[in-house]
Amino acid sequence: MIELEQITKQYPGQAMPAVDKLYLSIPKGEICVLVGPSGCGKSTILRMINRMIEPTSGVVKINGQDVTSTNPDQLRMGIGYVIQQIGLLPHRTIAENIAIVPRLYKWPKEKIKQRVDELIVMMGLDLEKTRGKYPSQLSGGQMQRVGVARAMAVDPPIMLMDEPFGAVDPIARTHLQDELLRLQKEIKKTIVFVTHDINEAIKMGDRIAIFNAGQLVQFGTPEEILTNPINEFVEDFIGRDRVVKKLNLYLAEDAMQPIKCLLREDELQNVAQKMKDAGAEVAFLVNETGKASGQISAGDVAEFGMDIEGLRKRARRRSNAFVQTTTPFPDALSLLLEYDADYLGVLKGEELCGVLSFQGIRKHVYRKEGE
Amino acid sequence: MRWENFRFALFEKAPEALLEHSMIVVITITIAILISVPLGVFLSRPKYKKFGLVTLNILNLLQAVPGIAVIALALPILGLGMKPAIVALLFQSLLPIVRNTIAGLLGVSSDVKEAASGMGMSQRRILWEVELPLAIPIILSGIRTATVYVVSIGTLASLIGAGGLGNLIMGGLSLFRPEYLLVGAGLGALMAIFLDRMINYLEYRITPPGMRVE
Amino acid sequence: MTLTDFVNFLVKNSKTIMEYSENHFTLVLLAVGISLLIWVPVGLLLTKSDKWAARVLALANTIFCIPSLSMFAILVTIPMFGLGRKSALLALVLYAMMPLIRSVYDGVKNVDRNVIEAARGMGMSTKRILVEILVPLGMPIIFAGFRITVVMTTGIAAIATYIGERNLGRFIQEGLVRSNTPMMVTGALIISIIAIGLDTILGMIEKRIVPKGLRVSR
Numbered sequence: 066m067i068e069l070e071q072i073t074k075q076y077p078g079q080a081m082p083a084v085d086k087l088y089l090s091i092p093k094g095e096i097c098v099l100v101g102p103s104g105c106g107k108s109t110i111l112r113m114i115n116r117m118i119e120p121t122s123g124v125v126k127i128n129g130q131d132v133t134s135t136n137p138d139q140l141r142m143g144i145g146y147v148i149q150q151i152g153l154l155p156h157r158t159i160a161e162n163i164a165i166v167p168r169l170y171k172w173p174k175e176k177i178k179q180r181v182d183e184l185i186v187m188m189g190l191d192l193e194k195t196r197g198k199y200p201s202q203l204s205g206g207q208m209q210r211v212g213v214a215r216a217m218a219v220d221p222p223i224m225l226m227d228e229p230f231g232a233v234d235p236i237a238r239t240h241l242q243d244e245l246l247r248l249q250k251e252i253k254k255t256i257v258f259v260t261h262d263i264n265e266a267i268k269m270g271d272r273i274a275i276f277n278a279g280q281l282v283q284f285g286t287p288e289e290i291l292t293n294p295i296n297e298f299v300e301d302f303i304g305r306d307r308v309v310k311k312l313n314l315y316l317a318e319d320a321m322q323p324i325k326c327l328l329r330e331d332e333l334q335n336v337a338q339k340m341k342d343a344g345a346e347v348a349f350l351v352n353e354t355g356k357a358s359g360q361i362s363a364g365d366v367a368e369f370g371m372d373i374e375g376l377r378k379r380a381r382r383r384s385n386a387f388v389q390t391t392t393p394f395p396d397a398l399s400l401l402l403e404y405d406a407d408y409l410g411v412l413k414g415e416e417l418c419g420v421l422s423f424q425g426i427r428k429h430v431y432r433k434e435g436e
Numbered sequence: 437m438r439w440e441n442f443r444f445a446l447f448e449k450a451p452e453a454l455l456e457h458s459m460i461v462v463i464t465i466t467i468a469i470l471i472s473v474p475l476g477v478f479l480s481r482p483k484y485k486k487f488g489l490v491t492l493n494i495l496n497l498l499q500a501v502p503g504i505a506v507i508a509l510a511l512p513i514l515g516l517g518m519k520p521a522i523v524a525l526l527f528q529s530l531l532p533i534v535r536n537t538i539a540g541l542l543g544v545s546s547d548v549k550e551a552a553s554g555m556g557m558s559q560r561r562i563l564w565e566v567e568l569p570l571a572i573p574i575i576l577s578g579i580r581t582a583t584v585y586v587v588s589i590g591t592l593a594s595l596i597g598a599g600g601l602g603n604l605i606m607g608g609l610s611l612f613r614p615e616y617l618l619v620g621a622g623l624g625a626l627m628a629i630f631l632d633r634m635i636n637y638l639e640y641r642i643t644p645p646g647m648r649v650e
Numbered sequence: 651m652t653l654t655d656f657v658n659f660l661v662k663n664s665k666t667i668m669e670y671s672e673n674h675f676t677l678v679l680l681a682v683g684i685s686l687l688i689w690v691p692v693g694l695l696l697t698k699s700d701k702w703a704a705r706v707l708a709l710a711n712t713i714f715c716i717p718s719l720s721m722f723a724i725l726v727t728i729p730m731f732g733l734g735r736k737s738a739l740l741a742l743v744l745y746a747m748m749p750l751i752r753s754v755y756d757g758v759k760n761v762d763r764n765v766i767e768a769a770r771g772m773g774m775s776t777k778r779i780l781v782e783i784l785v786p787l788g789m790p791i792i793f794a795g796f797r798i799t800v801v802m803t804t805g806i807a808a809i810a811t812y813i814g815e816r817n818l819g820r821f822i823q824e825g826l827v828r829s830n831t832p833m834m835v836t837g838a839l840i841i842s843i844i845a846i847g848l849d850t851i852l853g854m855i856e857k858r859i860v861p862k863g864l865r866v867s868r
Contacts, residue, residue, distance in 0.1 A: 117771060142773030152768025156786050156861030166772050199863035215772070225771075500849040501842040502805025503718075508822040508838035512831050588717035592809070595826055605723045609812055614727040621720035628715040 067091040067114060067223065067255065072123035074109050074279075082121070083109045085279040091272075093222075096249060096256040098270035100263060102302070105276040107259045111225050114257060115144045127223065142169050145216030145224035145254075149231040151208050153200040153215075159185070160196045163215045170219055184214040189244065206237030213245070217252075226258045230265070242268060263303050267291070267310055275299055288314050308430065312394035320429035321390070321411045321419035324349060330358065333380075334373050337366045347408040347420060350380050357410050357417040359384045364407075387412050388421065394430075397421055441615035449604055450619055456518070457600035457627065460590045464522050465583050468529040473575065475530075476537025477563065488538060495531035503528070503589035511596045521598035525589055529582035536578025540571030573643040580635040587628040591620075601627075655832045656839070667818075667840070674817035677807050681739055682800055685746035690792075693754025694780070703755055707748075714748035718806045721745070722813045738810035745806060746799045753795020757788025790860045797852040804845050818844075 067090070074084040084106040091097040099107040112118040114125055116137045125132045132140055153162050160181045167177045185192050188210040200208055209229060216224055230238040242265065249256065260266055266273050267287045274284045275298075283295045291311040294300040303310065325345035328336060330352055340348050340363060350359040359380030369375040387410040388397045400409055401423055411419040479488035506524050514520030544567050552562045594602030604620025607613070640648065660667065696703040716724075721744065725737035761784055769779050785792075808819030821837025824830065 115771060117767075138773045138775050140773070141771055146768065146771030148764060148768055148771065150762075150764035150767075152762070152764035152766075154765055154769070154783060154863075155762070156863040158863070165769075165774070169773055169778075199866050201863060202866055212768075497846055497849075500801050500846045502808055502845055504805065504808050504819060504822055505838035505842045505845075508825070508834050509842075511826070512835055584715050588715075588719075591717045591719040601717075602719060605719050606812075608723065609726075617723040617727050621717075621723035624720040625716040625724070628717055629712055632711070632715045 066093045066128060067257065068126040068129075069110070069113075070124045070126065072110070072113060072120045072125065074106070074113065074118065075121045082279050084113075084120070087123070087279075087281055089274060089281060089284065091255065091257060093255050094253040095271035096258055096269055097272045097274065098258045098260060098266040099274050099276060100260055100266040100270075100302075101276035101282075103261055104278075106279040107261075107276050108227055110276075111227055111257055111259050114223075114225055115141045115146060117141075142166055142219070143221050143223075145221045147209075147212050147216045147224065147226040147229040149228040151200075151212040151232075153208060153211060155200050158197050158199055159190075159203070159211050162200070162211060163218055165215065166218045172219075180218060184217060187248070188214045190214075204237075205233045206241065209233055209237075209241060213241075220252075221254075223255045224257070226256060228260055229258070231260070231262075238265075245269070264310065267303075267313060275302060277302075287311075309395070311430065312398070312426075315394045315429060316390065317388045317392045317394070317397050317409075317411050317421050318390035318419070320394075320425040321421050322425055324410075324417065324420050327351060327417070329353075330377075333361075333376055334371075336361055336376065340366065347422075349410055349417060349420075351417070356415065357387060357412065360386060360406070360408060360410060362407060386410065387417075389413070390418065394426055398426065438615065441613055442619065445604060445608075445613075445616045445619040449616070450601075450623060453599065453601045453604050453620065454623055454627070456598070457587070457590055457602075457624070460518060460522060460525070460593060460598060460600055461583065461586050461627075461631070464525045464529060464586050464590075465579065467522075468526055468533055468582055468586075469579060471526075472530050472533035472578075473537050476534045476575075477541065477568075479534070480538045480541040492531075492535060492538070495534060498527055499531045501528070503585075504592055507589065507592045507595055516597040518593075518598040521590075521593035521596055525586050525593065528589070529586050532578040532581040532585070533575065534578075536574050536581075537571065540574030541567050543574065544570045569644065570647075573639050573647075576635060576639045576642065580632060580639070583631050583635060584628050587624065587631060591624050656836055659832045659836045670816060670818045670820055671840075673815065674804075674807055674819075677735065677738060677742070677810065677815060677817060678800070678803050681742035681746065681803050681807070684739065685743050685750055685799060685803075686796075688743065689747055689750035690754050693751040694758065696751065696755050697758045707752060707755070710748035710751050713744050718745070718809050719812070722810060726813050733814040735815065737813055738807070738815050741810070742803050742806060746803060749795045749798045749802070753792050753798075754788070757791035757795075758784045760791060761787045786861055787864075790856065790864075793852075793856050793859050797849065797856055800852060801845050801849045804848060805841070808841050 069087050069089040069091075072084055072087040072089075073082050075082040087110065089110075099110060101107050109118055113120050114127075114132070116125075116132055119133075153159075154165075157165075160178075163181045163184055164177045167180060172180075182192055182196070185195055190207060190210055195203075195207070195211075200211070203211065209232075213226075213229065216226075230241045233241065246269065258266075258269055260269075270287055272285065273287055273290055275282045275290065277298055283290055283299050288311065290299065291303060291307050291314070294303060294307065300307070326340050326343040326348040328339055328348055328350060330350050332339070333350070336348055340346075340361075346363050348361045349357055350361070352358040360383050361376055361380050365376060365379050369379065383404050383406055386400060386404045386406050386408075388400060390411055390413050397409055401407070407423050409421045410417055411421050475491070478484055479491055506528060507521070510520045510524035514523055548566060548570070549562055552566045553559075557565065590598075590600055591602035591605060594600050594606055601620045601624045604616050605624070608616030608618075608620060692706070696706055718741070721741045722737060725731045725741055726733050728737075731737040731740060765783060765787070766779060769783055774782070807815070807817060808822065811817055811819030811823045818837055818841050821833050821840070825832075825834025825837060
């Protein structure tokens with residue numbers, strides 16, 4: 066756990082302190098995102114944790130221990146540090162770059178080599194091709210992977226990341242974000258992550274701290290912040306589309322309802338009766354192999370009546386109107402609009418396990434909004 | 437040290453020496469600019485880049501030759517007097533100007549050149565209106581290096597009868613008159629420092645305000 | 651003067667040439683050695699303060715402007731130095747100030763700030779950063795300054811013959827006085843060849859000294 070107690074940073078010759086009497090407690094094993102407009106003090110705060118900047122007053126504690134009780138170099142060796150410009154040593158190979166901190170710890174050669182190889186593979190880079198290359202031979206995205214690998218080399222419990230993906234192109238950025246999230250599920254580090262991009266903050270953060278002009282404005286989970294922005298600044302900062310942004314926080318399984326009516330393709334003539342019996346608004350069809358193959362809604366039944374061929378065509382048109390349990394709401398909404406449907410089947414792998422409706426999504430978001 | 441000697445050196449000897457020295461410097465640098473800048477422009481054109489490298493290598497070699505050796509080699513080939521000295525000094529003052537002209541012109545961002553040609557400027561116009569104005573501070577810096585160099589080696593030119601401040605220094609050394617030494621050496625140093633500062637100021641003034649590094 | 655004159659002179663005076671060369675090189679070696687010992691640390695120190703760097707570089711630049719003959723002449727009038735090696739050494743060390751300080755300063759300042767920031771963030775000590783990052787990455791520029799210093803010192807050292815050094819410049823001096831053209835030209839040629847040779851060799855080393863990571867690209 067990282068605690069900042071009454072931290073103030075006043076630069077000489079500036080009227081306003083860069084950081085003003087800040088209290089912040091960052092829980093262990095979570096990604097805490099510091100976000101805010103440029104000049105809000107977020108980078109300064111990050112850099113005070115590993116003493117790259119010393120606060121004017123106040124105490125930074127890691128696991129209850131004042132950071133100033135450790136020699137700065139020793140302290141930094143035990144904390145991963147990633148910056149936007151990466152700062153790989155251009156005259157060292159990738160393997161040598163990753164090995165820097167293990168070398169500072171005087172690990173035996175064999176152990177270093179093993180760890181370096183492990184990290185290169187872990188970051189999704191080609192081991193044989195990458196190891197001996199120099200930074201200038203890599204793309205921006207690859208370099209930042211090496212930057213992250215280098216910070217994780219001695220498996221530090223804490224990682225500080227200062228706009229780590231800010232300089233890579235959007236596609237590489239999404240990849241890097243996804244991979245860090247995937248990795249974090251296994252490694253459970255305490256990560257302090259600075260960004261100016263609210264979308265990145267919402268995506269990456271277990272908790273978000275929003276700063277403005279050296280002050281902490283709001284601190285909470287992405288859901289809390291999107292649901293109850295504390296003031297106009299936060300509202301403006303997250304944007305008018307905050308509810309749409311919130312959709313990203315939910316997955317299909319969150320608002321999924323049980324399936325009431327399921328029938329085989331050859332039972333189509335009985336669909337009206339079956340739905341009525343089950344009290345269902347939608348029925349799903351399965352083919353002879355047991356795979357979900359389409360859907361019929363109450364509206365379709367009313368439209369086509371006994372025109373079984375018409376119903377069959379309608380059902381087939383929606384043969385791809387299915388999502389996975391882990392599909393986020395925006396993707397599900399996109400499918401609903403694409404198929405002009407009210408319902409989507411929810412799959413867990415191949416198996417049909419629920420139904421997601423427009424109304425269900427609305428209710429879920431509204432319930433969260435009203436909390 | 438005697439005031440009498442000092443006064444004699446400063447008021448009787450120095451004016452002529454200073455004038456000769458100034459002439460050597462002005463003439464040499466003027467000719468050097470007239471040769472070097474066009475040569476640099478020529479060598480920076482993409483077509484002639486190959487010559488550029490060869491020329492620069494040759495000039496680099498010439499530059500490594502110590503000044504005193506240049507003066508000594510000029511005597512048997514060119515004879516005694518101011519003219520041979522100027523020719524000798526000329527050889528070595530070319531390099532800094534040519535090199536900086538090339539560097540300055542090649543240093544103009546290709547984006548700017550492309551934008552200019554996209555607006556319909558001819559190559560000649562781009563050279564005059566875009567490349568040269570942007571490169572002039574760097575060219576001037578080359579001229580400054582060359583000038584300081586000519587002032588410095590110019591003191592040795594008195595060895596082959598070119599006159600100048602070297603006369604005072606050499607006379608002072610051979611007769612061991614510290615007054616002559618100080619006047620000659622001091623004026624030489626002041627002249628070099630003055631010209632260095634002056635051209636440096638010119639560099640600053642001529643740099644377009646948007647490009648000045650404060 | 652023909653090639654035979656030149657060769658004849660070399661053969662006849664081989665002993666003197668050896669003596670003068672020895673004097674010449676001990677002076678150059680001593681001057682460059684002292685210069686490195688003083689100016690490299692000064693250059694490194696100046697990277698800590700922009701204000702002092704500007705001041706000291708301006709001073710070095712001014713000293714560098716002073717014609718070498720003037721510098722020698724001024725130094726000999728100072729009783730502490732006078733004619734001879736002390737003055738010669740001091741002048742050469744003063745001239746070396748500008749190329750050495752400048753190149754060390756530029757070389758270190760040229761290193762990408764982010765690389766230093768990242769290294770510091772990983773817990774590298776200041777000393778380690780200096781040895782493992784600043785010096786190797788700044789080396790190409792620093793070495794270029796060293797090369798200029800060596801070649802320049804070799805040339806200026808010849809002028810010290812006028813303040814009593816018995817080195818390769820003496821052939822030129824005596825050749826001029828006695829109107830002995832072969833002697834003068836030979837002296838000039840020997841110095842030129844040595845200077846060009848040193849410049850070329852150091853130039854080749856300079857090319858090789860660039861760390862491999864800075865030479866390769868995708």
